[in-house]
Amino acid sequence: MDTGQLLGSGRSADVYALDDSWVLRRYRDDADTTPELVVMSYLSAFGFPVPRIGPAPQGAGPGDLVMQRLTGPTMAEALTAGSLDARRGGEMIAGLLRELHALPPRLSLDPEVRILHLDLHPENVMLTGHGPVVIDWSNTTEGSPGMDRAMSALILAQVSLTPGFPAAEGVGILLTALMNAMAGDGAIAEADLAGAVALRSSDPYLSPAEHAVLGEAAALVDAHGR
Ligand SMILES: Nc1ncnc2c1ncn2[C@@H]1O[C@H](COP(=O)(O)OP(=O)(O)O)[C@@H](O)[C@H]1O
Ligand SMILES: [Mg+2]
8 A cells, every 4th residue: 555755753663644634653563553543542532632543544454553643743852842841741741641540441340440551751742733642552551550650750761861862861850840740640659660660671672771771760760759
């Protein structure tokens, strides 16, 4: 099938413009998009800001996902450009996690369990004219909401500690802002942070340099007072 112009690439997928309304997200490995497609449709129905799911075109494979084309920078781009400050960025991530965790889970009957994103960081939020929209639901599952908060904090801590990362200092400030903004959202239990570390360390896309600072990153999240 004809994929159109490449709009963006993350660690696992390439995103192409199909037309003005729709994009095709294509995994570079043979991952199946069905789990994230189901969760995104469920969240859309609640009004949570995710791209709408579109019709699969002829010839689409299991690693292809058609969704609403969003216009605007990623939160990471806006932070780097200075059009968004760290305090507002931290509040935005905390607010999106809070909004997600206010919704009923799709599968679980456990009252403590919520839908989790588990990769909610500035490269997976796009700032559109209608507000921030959360993309990249490849890690979504159901579980303890504290683990989602732990994961967002852990990722920022890890980036802030990775040698040679250009915006490391700014990301450290963003981590502080996020921890402050999440202060009223319930504690991050030790098991939540340990779960986030375990999941992150099993991420096949992590570089050796990112692996090396994972323990220090968890200690940094701890030091902020969970
Ligand atoms: N719905 C969309 N509309 C426009 N651009 C998008 C959309 N979804 C993703 N992108 C672009 O593609 C990039 C990679 O998408 P993402 O889903 O985060 O892939 P990965 O899993 O590889 O990180 C994003 O940073 C963004 O620039
Ligand atoms: Mg991504």
